[in-house]
Amino acid sequence: MSFTVAIVGRPNVGKSTLFNRLVGKKLALVDDTPGVTRDRRPGDARLIDLKFRIIDTAGLEEAAPETLQGRMRAQTEAAIEEADLSLFVVDAKMGLTPVDQTLAEMLRRKGKPVVLVANKSEARGSDGGFYDAFTLGLGEPTPISAEHGQGMLDLRDAIVAAIGEERAYPEDDEAVTDIDVRAELAEGAEEDEDFEPEYDETKPLRVAIVGRPNAGKSTLINRFLGEDRLLTGPEAGITRDSISVEWDWQGRTIKMFDTAGMRRKAKVQEKLEKLSVADGLRAIRFAETVVIVFDSTIPFEKQDLQIVDLVLREGRAAVLAFNKWDLIDDPQAVLAELREKTERLLPQARGIRAVPVSGQTGRGLDKLMQAVIDTDRTWNRRISTAKLNRWLDAVQTQHPPPAVSGRRLKLKYMTQVKARPPGFMVSCTRPDALPESYIRYLTNGLRNDFNLPGVPIRIHFRASDNPYASKAKKKR
Structure with missing residues (x-):
């Protein structure tokens, strides 16, 4: 992108609505409640023929530095x-407030270009607020409606005038031609029976961080980045939007998503929290590997187990992070207890990798990332057809399928x-009659014999075609 733009203003003037309009997606949460946005969210914007990087920000309020608003x-x-x-961004419908005056003075002190935007200009009675904006001393305001998309051409012209045409339209700005054309092997495509593709160590990896409120998710990401990129504090439920950040770990690009804490469904009553949880669920579906953060001081709450089960049902690769390990007095005994509980309480994720970490001190972060990479490698694993059929013959010999109604x-x-x-298809007789216990036997065998710990395994059973079925119908 040629340049970066920050959207600033007091709470509830429509900054996130404008952000969604410019990026062309509903990425940022939007609600009538003031102060919905708390972290800064980046995105790639396009305005007519103008392309730039944009940052959505929290509404500015006067507050002490140690408070959440500060x-x-x-x-x-x-x-x-x-x-x-x-x-x-100012609210043309409501008019100016003292906070707008304070923010205008702060922007003037920064000495950087500013475009004054009068949002909600489509509303009746907005003319007074539009003309009041001249008193801020930041030039002529640009009237727009972020909700309805009005005034976008004028906004483009104002941005070009402020940043300069050379910066807005760099000569070496090439068309987007580097399209990722990697595609998975199509289902049912012909392949060599002994073919097993290699794991791509250079491919960017998408990782979502999820967990209960106040488990330390944002603190953990800040420690990975080495800066206070995400808002943190002792208050539970600070994070609302799913914020993505990019960084490199041992030469590999990691795109990590911070998500809002997920409480029990019965406790989620407010509309805003429902939106935050839905945004977190979208992050899980978009990610490849999901790190579920447990509070080591109060681990394995019912909600922790439900979050792990949700991640596995979505088919994601899962890793457990026992955070706040610096608060544990007897680490060896607690770790042995946690590993025992992991095996006992999460049988559907047998062998799931679990790492003790501390977002405050940085302990265990390299081990956690290595566990993420190893789990992603397992999640992408492909096993040749020849190996699978040799294995299938062996497990049937060791433990044949049961007879149902006297028929084997x-x-x-x-x-x-x-x-x-990993998903598998088994051709068999009478797939509907196969007992659940034998399906678990096959699943556990695959997990143990082909080293597939901690990832969901899907097995689909299909009746084999009867070559004489059509002839039988003709005789009738």
Whole structure:
């Protein structure tokens, strides 16, 4: 992107609505409640023929530095420092407030280009607020409606005038041609029976961090980044939006998503919290590997187990992080107890990798990332058809399928139809009659014999075709 733009303003003036309009997606949470946005959220914006990087910020409020509002203000000021230009959004419908005057003075002191944006200009009675905006001394305001998309051409012209045409349209700006064309092997495609593709160590990895409120998710990501990128504090439920950050770990690009804490469904009553949880669920579906953060001081609450089960049902690769390990007095005994509980309480994820970490001190972060990489490698694993059928013959010999209604079931052929997570198809007689206990036997055998710990395994059973079925119909 040629330049970076920060959207700033007091709470509830429509900053996140404008952000969603410019990125073309509903990435940021939008609600009538003031102060929905707390962290700064980056995105790739496009305005007519203009492309740039944009940052959504929290609404600026006057507050002491140690308060939550004060820490939100620090995040916004960091975004202004990072950006080349600021879009100062005011509410034309409501008019100016003293907070707008204070923010205008702060932007003037920064000495960077500012575009004054009068949002909600489509509303009746907004003319007074639009003309009041001239008194801020930041030039002529640009009237827009972020909700309805009005005034976007004027906003484009104002940004180009403020940043300069050379910066807005760099000559070496090439068209987007580097399209990721990696595709998974199509289901049912012909392949060599002994073919097993290698794991791509250079491919960027998407990781979501989830868990209960106040488990230390944002603190953990800040420690990975080495900076206070995400808003943290002792208050539970600070994070609302799913914020993505990028960094490199041992030469590999990691895109990590911080998510809002997930409480029990019965306790989630407010609309805003429901939106935050839904945003977190979207992050899980978009991610490849999910790190579930446990509070080591109160681990394995019912909600912890439900979050792990949700991640596995979505088919994601899962890793457990026992955070706040610096608060544990007897680490060896507690770790042995946690490993025993992991095996006992999460039988559907047998062998899941669990790492003790501390977001405050940075302990165990390299081990956690190595566990993430190893789990992703397992999640992408493909097993050749020849190996699977040799294994299927062996497990049937050791433990044949049971007879149902006096008729023996037979498993004839097996192949892997997909990865991410590993999915297998078994051709057999009477698939509907196969007992659940024997399916678990096959699943556990695959997990143990092919080293597939901690990832979901899907097995689909299909009746084999009867070559004489059509002839039987003709005789009738």
